[in-house]
Amino acid sequence: ESTTRVVVLGSTGSIGRSALDVIGAGGPARLQAHGLSAHTNWRRLADQALSASPRFVAMTGEGPVAEARQALRGSGVEVLSGRDGVLRMVQDESTDRVLAAIVGAAGLEGAWAALEAGKTVALANKETLVVAGPLVMDLARRRNARLLPVDSEHSAIFQALQAGERREVKRVILTSSGGPFRGFTRARLREVTPEMALKHPTWSMGPKISIDSATLMNKALEIIEARWLFDLEPDQIEVVIHPESTIHSMVEFVDGSVLAQLSPPDMRLPIQYALTYPDRHPCPGPRLDLTRPSALNFEPPDRETFPALDLAYEVMKRGGTAGAALNAANEVAVGRFLDGEIGFLDIPRACRMALDYHEFDPRPTLDRLWKVDAKARLEVQRWTP
Ligand code: NDP
Numbered sequence: 001e002s003t004t005r006v007v008v009l010g011s012t013g014s015i016g017r018s019a020l021d022v023i024g025a026g027g028p029a030r031l032q033a034h035g036l037s038a039h040t041n042w043r044r045l046a047d048q049a050l051s052a053s054p055r056f057v058a059m060t061g062e063g064p065v066a067e068a069r070q071a072l073r074g075s076g077v078e079v080l081s082g083r084d085g086v087l088r089m090v091q092d093e094s095t096d097r098v099l100a101a102i103v104g105a106a107g108l109e110g111a112w113a114a115l116e117a118g119k120t121v122a123l124a125n126k127e128t129l130v131v132a133g134p135l136v137m138d139l140a141r142r143r144n145a146r147l148l149p150v151d152s153e154h155s156a157i158f159q160a161l162q163a164g165e166r167r168e169v170k171r172v173i174l175t176s177s178g179g180p181f182r183g184f185t186r187a188r189l190r191e192v193t194p195e196m197a198l199k200h201p202t203w204s205m206g207p208k209i210s211i212d213s214a215t216l217m218n219k220a221l222e223i224i225e226a227r228w229l230f231d232l233e234p235d236q237i238e239v240v241i242h243p244e245s246t247i248h249s250m251v252e253f254v255d256g257s258v259l260a261q262l263s264p265p266d267m268r269l270p271i272q273y274a275l276t277y278p279d280r281h282p283c284p285g286p287r288l289d290l291t292r293p294s295a296l297n298f299e300p301p302d303r304e305t306f307p308a309l310d311l312a313y314e315v316m317k318r319g320g321t322a323g324a325a326l327n328a329a330n331e332v333a334v335g336r337f338l339d340g341e342i343g344f345l346d347i348p349r350a351c352r353m354a355l356d357y358h359e360f361d362p363r364p365t366l367d368r369l370w371k372v373d374a375k376a377r378l379e380v381q382r383w384t385p
Pocket residue numbers: 009010011012013014015016037038039040041042060061100101102103104106107124125126127150151152203204205206207208209267
């Protein structure tokens with residue numbers, strides 16, 4: 001068996017660090033870090049490079065490229081910078097797979113470049129498909145490049161789908177923990193602080209996706225992600241609240257059989273599966289122990305209190321630029337909430353506003369999508385609730 005050389009875009013983040021843990025575990029998976037990228041955290045990037053020995057790293061932010069160079073002097077690791085650095089790493093002929101783990105629409109560029117280069121992309125960055133789903137899937141088809149899900153729900157669906165033919169799928173059921181505010185009323189949500197929202201009951205994640213999980217916007221983005229990734233109609237995608245986060249999602253086939261994937265809430269398994277697919281190998285991290293007393297609970301989502309879910313179905317119905325507007329508005333609103341400038345309930349409100357007022361285009365080019373993204377950001381930045 002041969003080694004799989006992996007470029008990790010966003011290696012300093014939550015997904016990136018879990019990925020390096022998987023890669024560094026060694027063993028029969030035979031994964032090798034080939035390139036890493038960071039935006040601001042040059043110290044962590046340098047530490048990662050010293051232990052994982054990639055061929056190169058890239059600092060994408062304006063930040064301290066010189067410091068990273070200094071820290072890696074004599075290590076044999078080449079230090080690149082900016083988007084050109086990312087391009088070089090993903091296009092490199094020795095690169096086998098690219099893990100897209102940058103947060104937000106900023107992750108689209110690297111994922112796009114990797115697909116364009118015909119590389120297999122392990123996609124953590126769901127925003128890529130929310131912003132530009134049809135264009136990205138079309139690019140993957142044209143370049144004969146594989147897009148493998150990292151998001152735990154989509155990995156679960158991807159795994160369950162292997163039990164049947166595509167035409168035999170009735171629907172998919174995405175599970176959601178419900179986030180830290182499951183059962184809250186809108187009155188209680190009004191009082192929510194960033195500290196409260198950053199504490200997720202079952203998962204440990206970066207700040208943006210933690211807030212998205214609290215508003216259920218994360219599930220909304222995942223609904224849209226599932227639509228494009230698995231070529232589903234909107235009415236084939238359902239959400240159920242499952243507080244234990246043990247079942248990561250399910251597929252229902254036409255005969256009524258429902259297949260689920262279970263594992264502890266830990267991203268290392270879906271990351272590794274996307275890096276080694278179609279093979280499976282032992283994986284670092286916890287394992288389920290179902291011999292202990294435990295329960296799996298399910299309940300319907302509260303769509304009145306958490307309006308994000310309805311936004312997802314509306315975005316899918318409209319298509320075109322709607323996903324780009326929703327995503328950009330959400331990114332800025334989450335940032336402003338974390339900065340204490342707007343309230344928790346203002347996040348879906350800002351998204352609603354951006355959706356209603358953006359200049360809709362049913363068949364946008366990538367360029368057009370970036371313009372919609374920029375405009376929605378500006379509007380939500382200026383918005384006073
Ligand atoms: P983090 O915030 O922990 O990490 C973000 C990474 O992206 C960091 O490496 C950061 O670099 C880099 N980055 C930030 N902004 C930019 C930018 N403008 N350009 C280039 N790089 C940038 O995020 P997560 O790891 O939590 O999430 C990453 C992606 O994976 C998101 O799309 C998220 O939705 C998705 N995901 C995450 C899961 C999780 O468990 N965390 C689960 C499923 C999906 P630096 O640190 O140097 O600033």
